[in-house]
Amino acid sequence: MRMIYIIFKEFKQNIRDFKANIMMVLFPIVLIVILGTAFSGVFSNDIKLNDIHVLYAVQKDSELADGFQSFRKTLQEQMEITFTQTTNIEEGLNSIKNAQYSCFVLLTDDPQEIRVYKNARFSFEANLVESSLKIFAARYDALKLIAQTNPSALTGIMASPEEDHIQSESLDKKREPSSLDYYAVTMLTLFLLYASLTGFWSVKNEQNFKTGNRILCSPVTKIELLAGKTLGGLLVTLIQTAAVLLFSSVVFKVYWGTNLLSVVLVILSEAVLAVSLGTGIAYLIRNDGTGAACLNILIPIIAFFGGGYVPLSSLQGPLAAITALSPLKWTNEAIFRLIYNQDYQTMLPAILINLAIAAAFLMISAYLSKKEAV
Amino acid sequence: MNILVMENVTKKFGDVIAVDNMNVSIAEGEIFGLLGPNGAGKSTAINMIIGLLSIDKGTISILNKDTKRNKTFSKKNTGIVPQDIAIYEDLTALENVKFFAGLYGLRGAELNKAAAEALEFTGLSDKANSYPKSFSGGMKRRLNIACAIAHKPKLMIMDEPTVGIDPQSRNHILQSVKILNQMGCTMIYTSHYMEEVEEICSKIAIMDHGKVIALGSKEELKALLTDANVVWITISDAISKADENKIREIPGVLQMDIEENTIKISTAKEVHNLDKIIGYFTENKFSIKSVESRTPDLETVFLSLTGRSLRD
Numbered sequence: 001m002r003m004i005y006i007i008f009k010e011f012k013q014n015i016r017d018f019k020a021n022i023m024m025v026l027f028p029i030v031l032i033v034i035l036g037t038a039f040s041g042v043f044s045n046d047i048k049l050n051d052i053h054v055l056y057a058v059q060k061d062s063e064l065a066d067g068f069q070s071f072r073k074t075l076q077e078q079m080e081i082t083f084t085q086t087t088n089i090e091e092g093l094n095s096i097k098n099a100q101y102s103c104f105v106l107l108t109d110d111p112q113e114i115r116v117y118k119n120a121r122f123s124f125e126a127n128l129v130e131s132s133l134k135i136f137a138a139r140y141d142a143l144k145l146i147a148q149t150n151p152s153a154l155t156g157i158m159a160s161p162e163e164d165h166i167q168s169e170s171l172d173k174k175r176e177p178s179s180l181d182y183y184a185v186t187m188l189t190l191f192l193l194y195a196s197l198t199g200f201w202s203v204k205n206e207q208n209f210k211t212g213n214r215i216l217c218s219p220v221t222k223i224e225l226l227a228g229k230t231l232g233g234l235l236v237t238l239i240q241t242a243a244v245l246l247f248s249s250v251v252f253k254v255y256w257g258t259n260l261l262s263v264v265l266v267i268l269s270e271a272v273l274a275v276s277l278g279t280g281i282a283y284l285i286r287n288d289g290t291g292a293a294c295l296n297i298l299i300p301i302i303a304f305f306g307g308g309y310v311p312l313s314s315l316q317g318p319l320a321a322i323t324a325l326s327p328l329k330w331t332n333e334a335i336f337r338l339i340y341n342q343d344y345q346t347m348l349p350a351i352l353i354n355l356a357i358a359a360a361f362l363m364i365s366a367y368l369s370k371k372e373a374v
Numbered sequence: 375m376n377i378l379v380m381e382n383v384t385k386k387f388g389d390v391i392a393v394d395n396m397n398v399s400i401a402e403g404e405i406f407g408l409l410g411p412n413g414a415g416k417s418t419a420i421n422m423i424i425g426l427l428s429i430d431k432g433t434i435s436i437l438n439k440d441t442k443r444n445k446t447f448s449k450k451n452t453g454i455v456p457q458d459i460a461i462y463e464d465l466t467a468l469e470n471v472k473f474f475a476g477l478y479g480l481r482g483a484e485l486n487k488a489a490a491e492a493l494e495f496t497g498l499s500d501k502a503n504s505y506p507k508s509f510s511g512g513m514k515r516r517l518n519i520a521c522a523i524a525h526k527p528k529l530m531i532m533d534e535p536t537v538g539i540d541p542q543s544r545n546h547i548l549q550s551v552k553i554l555n556q557m558g559c560t561m562i563y564t565s566h567y568m569e570e571v572e573e574i575c576s577k578i579a580i581m582d583h584g585k586v587i588a589l590g591s592k593e594e595l596k597a598l599l600t601d602a603n604v605v606w607i608t609i610s611d612a613i614s615k616a617d618e619n620k621i622r623e624i625p626g627v628l629q630m631d632i633e634e635n636t637i638k639i640s641t642a643k644e645v646h647n648l649d650k651i652i653g654y655f656t657e658n659k660f661s662i663k664s665v666e667s668r669t670p671d672l673e674t675v676f677l678s679l680t681g682r683s684l685r686d
Contacts (some may be wrong), residue, residue: 005476015465214460214521217424218477219446 002220003228010232014157014198015239023194024240029186029247035187036180036252052081052125055092055101060109064140068114070109071136093117103129120312124176142172177255177340182311184254185335188244190308192270193299194235199278200295202229203365204288222369224278230362241267257339262347266338268355270331280361283368293295307332327353375402375438377529377560378423382432383576383636389421392418394584400577405551405561407575408670409568411680416564417457417585420531423562424454436529440445445579450478453527457534461506467493468502471520478525492524492679495553497546512543519550523559530554531562536570548574568673578672582680584608595675602628602640605648609635610661617658635663641678 014020034127056072058065075081084101086092092104098116102125104117118126177185206212206229215225248254256263278295282368285291303309305319306328312320323329327350334350337343378400385393393415400406410416423434425445433618434441441448461470471489480488493499496516499542506514506625515535522530548661565571571578578595580588588595606658613632621637622630631638631653641647648667655662 001481002477002479005473007461009465009473012469016464209462210458210460211462213426214454214474215454215477216426217449217452218474219449219453219479220477263566280399 002218003224006215006220006225006228007232007235010202010229011235013302014202014233014236018228020198023242024191024198024237025243026242027143028191031187032180032183032248032252032254034185036178038184039179047292052066052102052104052129053100053101054081054083054129055086055095056083056107057086057089057092058107059089062107062109062112063144064112064114067140068136071133075132094139102126105129105133177336180248180252181255181339184248184252184256185339186306186332188241188248188267189270189331189335189352190299190303191244192237192241192267193274193302193328195240195271195274196278196295196299197235197292198237199230199275200282200291201278202233203279203282207282208288223366226362226365226369230275230279233278234271237271237275238268241271244312255339257342259338259342262344263335264330264339266334266347266350266354267341269358270327273327273354273358276358276361276365279365281367284303302326302328305329330354376400376435377402377404377437378562379435379438380419380423380432381434383419383422383429383430383434385415385422385427386430391584393422396581396586397580397586398586398589400560400562402525402528402560403558404577405555405575406579407571407578408446408562408564409571409676410581414515414581414680415420416581417533418531420454420562420564420583424452424531437474450525451528453522453525453530453537455519455522455530455532457537459489459514461514461517461521463488463505463507466503467498467509467517467520470506470517471524472517474521475524477684480525488524488526492520495523496550497519508538510543511572512539512546513541513666515539516550519547523554526559528558528560529562529607530532530559530648533564534566535563536565544570567675568671572672580676580679586677587679594670595672597643598675603643605639605641606664606666606668607637607655608663608665609652609655611635613637617654621651621654624654625653 056068060069072083076083086095089106092106096119097102099119101123102122103119106115106117107113108115116126116130116133118130185347203212206215207227212225216222219226245256249256255266280297281291293346303326305323305326306312307323308328312323312329312332330346330350330353334346337346376399378398380396384391385394396415396419398406408416408419418427422429423436423441425441425448429442436444436448436451439447446545461475465473468489470617471492472485475485475488475492490499490502493502496519498513498516498520500510500512501509506517509517515537519532519535522532535551536547539547548570551563551633552563555574561574563571566673572592575592578589579586579594590598590658618630618632621627624647626642626647627639628642629640638650641651652665654660
């Protein structure tokens with residue numbers, strides 16, 4: 001019960017902090033509009049098929065290769081997709097890494113199979129080609145089976161190619177984020193990181209104004225104080241987040257997916273991380289200015305490597321590898337996959353990463369607060 | 375009954391002994407003054423009483439219960455007015471009082487009533503819904519007190535509650551201390567203003583270098599310094615040798631020094647003979663210009679015992 005008093009006290013103080021609310025609510029909304037408008041071209045989902053460039057390589061001539069060549073010609077003629085052949089597989093793989101082609105198709109010899117290498121930057125174009133190839137592969141496998149089991153039927157089937165003997169999957173265009181959709185997620189998660197300043201100043205103000213010691217003169221324990229302050233900061237952060245989420249959804253028509261609860265859980269875990277990070281830094285660094293500066297440097301770095309400013313697919317080489325160290329990368333990826341792929345695989349790791357870091361900082365805070373002199 | 379008992383209490387910070395074997399007992403209803411120069415160990419002693427610092431050696435009991443083993447009980451029965459104003463500027467006066475009182479377990483109607491009474495007591499009722507950032511220094515000090523008294527503690531610790539405020543607010547606070555005491559609250563009061571301590575405290579401890587070097591009532595402390603009372607009498611005319619001898623014969627007169635028309639007479643403290651001395655001068659038609667009785671004040675006692683002024 002004593003902790004509830006601290007939670008509500010924190011809530012009142014933070015909700016009355018006009019500057020902080022402007023930063024946590026208005027800034028992300030404004031940035032969603034600015035970035036979403038400025039980069040709308042980059043996120044255009046209207047793909048022109050003649051813009052799709054596919055590099056392919058055939059390791060050895062075979063029936064599969066013949067069939068693929070025939071299918072390729074059809075795609076080239078009917079859909080105006082550009083195919084370029086190469087004999088150098090290494091070169092093909094590098095061209096995908098460097099985003100020179102939409103995808104690289106490799107027909108291997110042993111085993112005989114079709115491999116598609118994609119770059120996330122052209123995910124939609126590559127998915128389109130991959131789906132087409134899946135249809136081709138399914139038709140090829142079926143014809144091969146018929147040739148083996150009932151060769152006489154094959155003549156009839158081949159004579160009437162228009163007849164649909166194969167149940168093929170449709171080329172359903174997956175929903176992709178618009179620039180507003182993209183920046184609504186990334187700006188929300190970016191500004192959530194700034195909730196660490198809420199946690200930071202909450203601890204620092206209590207130290208500076210000696211109110212923390214006064215609280216500890218009452219029957220409140222140091223752990224109750226820490227927990228109350230963290231939960232109070234979290235409550236305010238969640239309300240600010242809800243405001244941004246609601247506003248973006250209603251006014252900008254941002255798509256937040258069909259399972260909002262899962263998205264909110266990931267966001268909640270990031271909020272816990274942010275507030276705990278702030279309290280941890282407050283106990284670790286005694287000087288107010290240094291502590292705040294440390295957070296103000298750390299947050300943009302975490303945000304950059306988490307795709308907060310530019311899509312991660314645009315990062316190459318070592319920079320791309322570093323992104324794995326940013327908790328925001330896992331958070332953003334989990335949210336995008338939840339919204340656009342209904343993919344829950346990255347949700348739990350993202351939540352666990354956020355909560356593990358939060359737990360580490362809370363333990364540091366608890367340890368240092370116990371040692372702290374009055 | 376003793377509200378607070380400190381027995382052999384010691385606190386060290388590394389090699390520095392902040393409080394050294396402190397023994398103090400405070401009876402119910404006392405206003406106990408804790409004096410000492412900066413660094414004497416007062417704050418450390420207070421922080422141990424209120425549970426902010428652990429005790430290295432010895433025991434502290436509040437209402438006959440060991441504070442180490444009965445933390446919640448001890449804290450619930452203690453209130454602190456810290457030296458630094460510890461209030462929230464972004465909460466109203468009423469919200470401040472309710473928040474701190476709530477931490478001591480007050481709820482609902484009881485909490486509302488206690489908060490209103492605390493504000494009334496400190497003269498801040500009309501400012502209940504104002505934010506302290508608009509308050510004067512004195513008003514903030516009063517709110518600082520209101521936050522400490524709402525839960526009605528049995529023992530109240532006031533650590534320099536009148537620092538840096540106007541005389542009106544200081545008087546208000548001193549009156550509040552007396553009224554709180556009359557209402558049954560035992561007080562520990564520290565101040566740099568000796569006259570405040572003389573005015574309100576019934577028992578005083580003087581600390582220096584972590585030790586209690588003197589403990590007792592004001593009179594007992596002053597008695598430590600001298601065994602005699604001194605009276606200065608200034609008359610219009612010079613005094614004769616015969617008169618001088620007659621005065622020396624008055625019972626209790628220990629010494630007599632004459633400097634022009636001023637006579638300094640030292641008398642035994644236990645003998646009350648001022649009326650007889652004055653009577654001799656009036657009966658013998660001396661015109662008395664002034665009479666001054668000088669007993670050592672607390673400031674003198676403090677200076678004498680610690681070698682330092684209280685404000686050092």
